[in-house]
Amino acid sequence: AQSVAQPEDQVNVAEGNPLTVKCTYSVSGNPYLFWYVQYPNRGLQFLLKYITGDNLVKGSYGFEAEFNKSQTSFHLKKPSALVSDSALYFCAVRGALWNQGGKLIFGQGTELSVKP
Amino acid sequence: DADVTQTPRNRITKTGKRIMLECSQTKGHDRMYWYRQDPGLGLRLIYYSFDVKDINKGEISDGYSVSRQAQAKFSLSLESAIPNQTALYFCATSDDREISYNEQFFGPGTRLTVL
Numbered sequence: 001a002q003s004v005a006q007p008e009d010q011v012n013v014a015e016g017n018p019l020t021v022k023c024t025y026s027v028s029g030n031p032y033l034f035w036y037v038q039y040p041n042r043g044l045q046f047l048l049k050y051i052t053g054d055n056l057v058k059g060s061y062g063f064e065a066e067f068n069k070s071q072t073s074f075h076l077k078k079p080s081a082l083v084s085d086s087a088l089y090f091c092a093v094r095g096a097l098w099n100q101g102g103k104l105i106f107g108q109g110t111e112l113s114v115k116p
Numbered sequence: 117d118a119d120v121t122q123t124p125r126n127r128i129t130k131t132g133k134r135i136m137l138e139c140s141q142t143k144g145h146d147r148m149y150w151y152r153q154d155p156g157l158g159l160r161l162i163y164y165s166f167d168v169k170d171i172n173k174g175e176i177s178d179g180y181s182v183s184r185q186a187q188a189k190f191s192l193s194l195e196s197a198i199p200n201q202t203a204l205y206f207c208a209t210s211d212d213r214e215i216s217y218n219e220q221f222f223g224p225g226t227r228l229t230v231l
Contacts, residue, residue, distance in 0.1 A: 041224075043120070044159075044206070044208075044220075044222040045222070046219050103174070103218075104161075106151075106159040106160075107158050108156055
C-alpha cells in the first residue's frame with residue numbers, strides 16, 4: 001500500500017535561516033512525489049514534483065526538494081526562510097505503475113512557522 | 117486556484133440534514149476529486165472521477181455520494197449529515213495526460229460544521 005509520513009507536526013525557523021520539512025514515503029515501484037502548500041483560508045497550491053532525473057528538484061518560491069531513494073525520503077528545503085513562507089505543507093505520492101495512476105496519497109501536513 | 121470554485125464556502129447544518137457541496141472548474145480537466153481535511157490527518161480522498169461516466173470510491177466514501185453532472189461539475193452529497201463529518205472539504209482537478217503526473221489544482225474549500 002502507498003503511504004506518506006511527515007514526522008513533524010510543526011517546524012519553527014527564524015527568518016533568514018535554512019528550513020527543512022521532512023517527508024518519507026512507501027510505494028510499490030518508482031514514486032512520483034509532490035509538495036503542496038496551503039496558506040490560511042486557501043486551497044492547496046502545487047510547489048514542486050519529482051518524477052525522474054536529478055534528485056534535487058527546484059520549485060516555486062525558492063523551494064527545492066531532495067529525492068533520496070535509499071532512505072525513501074523527499075525532504076523540502078529552502079536556503080533562507082521568509083516570514084511569508086509560514087503555511088501548512090503537504091507531501092504527496094503516487095506510484096508509477098499503471099494501476100496506481102490517478103490518485104495522490106497525502107501526508108498529514110507540517111505547519112511551518114517562520115519568526116522574524 | 118480561481119479556475120476551481122466551490123459553493124458554499126461555509127455551511128452550518130444539523131445532524132440528519134442532507135447537504136450538497138458543489139464544485140465547478142474551468143480548466144477543462146477530465147479528472148476531479150473530493151477530499152476532506154481534518155487536523156492532524158491531512159487530506160483523505162472521498163471520491164474521484166476520471167470522466168463523466170467513471171466514478172470511484174476513495175478511502176473514506178462511507179456516508180458520502182457524488183454526482184458528475186458534466187465535465188466541469190462534480191458534487192458531493194452527505195445524505196444524512198453527522199457531527200464527525202465536520203471538516204474542511206476540498207475539490208481538486210487534474211488533466212488525464214500522463215505527463216502531468218497528477219498535478220492537482222484545488223478549490224478554496226468548504227468549511228462544513230454539523231451540529
